[in-house]
Amino acid sequence: MIIDPDILSKVKRLHFVGIGGAGMCALAEIMNSKGYQLTGSDNNESDNLSRIRKLGIPVTIGHKAENIGDAELVVHTAAVHSDNVELVYARSKGIPVIERAVLLGLIADKFKDTIAVSGTHGKTTTSCMLTQILLYADFDPTAIIGGKLPLIGGNSRVGKSELMVCEACEFNDSFLHLHPAVSIILNIDNDHLEYFKTIENLIAHFNIFANQTSRAIIYNGDDENTIKALADVKAQKISFGLSDKCDFRAENIKMEPGSHLYFDIVNAGIKIASIKLKIPGRHNVLNALAAAAAAYIAGAPAEAIEKGLNEYSGAGRRFEILGKVNGITIADDYAHHPAELEATLTAAKEMGFKRVWAVFQPFTYSRTAMLMDDFARVLRIPDRVVLAEIMGSREKNTYNVYSKDLAAKIPGSVYLPDFQSIADYILKNASSGDLVITLGCGDIYKAAKLMLHK
Secondary structure, eight states, X not given: OOOOTTGGGTOOEEEEETTTSHXXXXXHHHHHHTTOEEEEEESSOOHHHHHHHHTTOOEEESOOGGGGTTOSEEEEOTTSOTTOHHHHHHHHTTOOEEEHHHHHHHHHTTOTEEXXXXXXXXXXXXXXXXXXXXXXXXXXXXXXEEEEEXXXXXXXEOOSXXXXXXXXXXXXXXXXXXXXXXXXXXXXXXXXXXXXXXXHHHHHHHXXXXXXXXXXXXXXXXXXXXXXXXXXXXXXXXXXXXXXXXXXXXXXXXXXXXXXXXXXXXXXXXXXXXXXXXXXXXXXXXXXXXXXXXXXXXTOOHHHHHHHHHTOOOOTTSSEEEEEETTEEEEEEOOOSHHHHHHHHHHHHTTTOSOEEEEEOOBOHHHHHHTXXXXXXXXXXXXXXXXXXXXXXXXXXXXXXXXXXXXXXXXXXXXXXXXXXXXXXXXHHOOTTOEEXXXXXXXXXXXXXXXXXX
C-alpha cells in the first residue's frame, strides 16, 4: 500500500499493534501528546504497558479483530507478522496499515534538524546522552528513544524546537525511512544477517542511509566497516574515536574499579570537556564522544556537554542497577549480541565484585544459530553463567537451535527452563558481594525482579 505522506494530518484515531515494544510505546507517547486518539494491543503485560495505560491509552492483551475499533490508521511493530488477525482485518476494511519505522519517518520529516543515531551497538545510550546534553543546553528537543531516560521519565518527550533526536535501527532497513539532517554511525557489526545475509550487504545499506543524510555524518573513525560505508558520502563527515586521526577524541582515560570513568574530550587539539562518567564500560567512552560531537556541531556549549555527560546516570535496561538482596547486587542490561555482551561483561568484571553472574536469554533463533560460537566465547568472561530459553520473537525455530546447545559450549554453565527456577537457583548459590546481571532484549528482566521480590 502506498502511504500518503500527509496522512498524519488526515487521521485522528490510531491503533498500535504491539504497543508494548520500546520503540512503539515511545511513538505512542508522542502521538498521544499531539492529541491523537490511541488504542493498543499486545501479547504480554509489561512495564511499558503500565506506563501507556497511565497516559489514558486503553490497551488490550491479546490480538482480536475488534481491537481495531474505529481506527483510521493502524501501526504495528516489525515483530508482528502480516497474518496477524488485527492487520488482516484492518486491510480488509481498507484501513491503512504501516510499520513503526514508517510512522517514525513521517514524524521525523516534520523536523528541520533531526539527528538520527544509528549503529549496531549503543544507539539508546548515545541517544539518551545526546538528549540530556541538548536539554541542559536549553535546546528543547523532541526525542524518541529505545530506553527510559531518567531525566525525562520515559522513552520520549515533545519539544517546541525544530530539533529532534531519534534512533535509526538497521533491522529490516527500518532506518531507510529516515532522511535526517545529521546522522551518527556508532559502529557496524555482524547482526541481522538473517535479513542482510552478508556483512558487505549490511555495510552497503548503511551507505544508503548515510547518503540520505543532508548535512553531516558523525562516525566512528576507528571502525573499519563504518569507514567503508562512508566511502562515497557527500555530506560533511566528522569522526570520533580514540586514535589521533579522529576529529573528536577521548584522552587521558582512567577507570577506578567500582568508581567513575574519567577522560577528556578533545576537538582539533583543544580540550572542550572533562568527563567523569557514572556508567561503566570503555564502550561508553565512544558513546559519549558521539553524543558530544553531535551536540557540539548543533551549537551546544561545552558546559552543557560536560554537565550532561557527568550527570548522566544511565538508561533503563542499560547496566541498570535494580537493587540488592542479601548483599547480592542485581542488575539488568539489554545486551543481546556477542559484542554487546563482551563490552558489558568486561565492564562488570572491572567493577570489583567478588563474582559476576551472567543470566542470559538469547533473542531470536537466527542470531543464536549464526553467532553461536561467538556467544560461547564471550560468555566465558563472567564467573558463572545461567541460560534461559531462547526468545524467538518474530521467528519460528526453523534452525532447530536451543539454549541447551549453547550451554553445552560453555563450561560450568547452567540451563534452566523458566524465570522462577532461575531466580531460585541464583538466590541459593550466589553470595554477598556478587553481581548478578540479567542480559537480553527480551523479558529476562522479569527474572531479576523475581530475585528482588524474594
